[in-house]
Amino acid sequence: MEGEKKKDGGTRRAIVVGPWGGNGGTSWDDGSYSGVRTITLVYDRCIDSIRVEYDKSGKPVLAEKHGGNGGNHTTTIKLQYPEEFLTTVSGHYSPVVHGGTPVIRSLTFKSNQGSFGPFGVEEGMPFSFPMDGGSIIGFWGRNGWYLDAIGFRLSRTHAPTLLRRVSLKLQKLGERSKSLVAPRNGEDSTANNNSNRAAIRKRNA
Numbered sequence: 001m002e003g004e005k006k007k008d009g010g011t012r013r014a015i016v017v018g019p020w021g022g023n024g025g026t027s028w029d030d031g032s033y034s035g036v037r038t039i040t041l042v043y044d045r046c047i048d049s050i051r052v053e054y055d056k057s058g059k060p061v062l063a064e065k066h067g068g069n070g071g072n073h074t075t076t077i078k079l080q081y082p083e084e085f086l087t088t089v090s091g092h093y094s095p096v097v098h099g100g101t102p103v104i105r106s107l108t109f110k111s112n113q114g115s116f117g118p119f120g121v122e123e124g125m126p127f128s129f130p131m132d133g134g135s136i137i138g139f140w141g142r143n144g145w146y147l148d149a150i151g152f153r154l155s156r157t158h159a160p161t162l163l164r165r166v167s168l169k170l171q172k173l174g175e176r177s178k179s180l181v182a183p184r185n186g187e188d189s190t191a192n193n194n195s196n197r198a199a200i201r202k203r204n205a
């Protein structure tokens with residue numbers, strides 16, 4: 001079973017949303033990870049394939065490519081992991097061949113820092129899911145020659161990022177106060193310390 005480990009040894013399972021798209025092809029599921037590092041899309045009149053590089057506890061993990069070998073355009077979305085994380089994905093789906101089942105025609109990705117796309121053609125049924133305070137930690141769906149359907153695994157929080165941000169902040173504060181408090185040669189260390197403590201308090205206020 002995939003999911004975040006809780007302190008009591010239990011597992012907090014990811015929230016699963018979707019899939020959007022058609023019923024063609026066969027199903028695939030990348031599972032869930034700590035976060036997403038890069039997404040490679042091949043597309044043309046629809047999304048031909050998707051391949052995601054995740055992060056699992058600080059290590060990159062490259063998942064399988066899902067879809068076919070067609071498509072004339074390739075794009076690689078590189079997120080600044082862990083500061084940057086995916087917050088939502090939207091897109092369109094409709095048949096691309098006469099009488100065919102719907103496939104994913106376009107995808108747009110949003111992170112806490114920006115937006116990527118749309119890639120493909122914005123034709124057919126639009127889909128999106130509003131999100132507040134979570135992040136995407138896995139993809140699943142269906143594929144044949146193309147990407148038939150896509151769904152997402154969400155984490156309620158982006159805990160690794162939050163932890164990392166707090167520790168970076170503490171580190172920075174530590175460096176600042178070190179450089180401010182350390183007495184220079186020949187200077188009165190008491191006066192130096194006192195005036196700098198006031199300066200640090202001001203900065204932290």
Ligand code: AMG
Pocket residue numbers: 024025026103143144145146147148
């Ligand atoms: C193949 C599969 C279909 C569907 C499409 C699109 C060309 O057909 O047989 O079921 O998945 O690809 O991906």
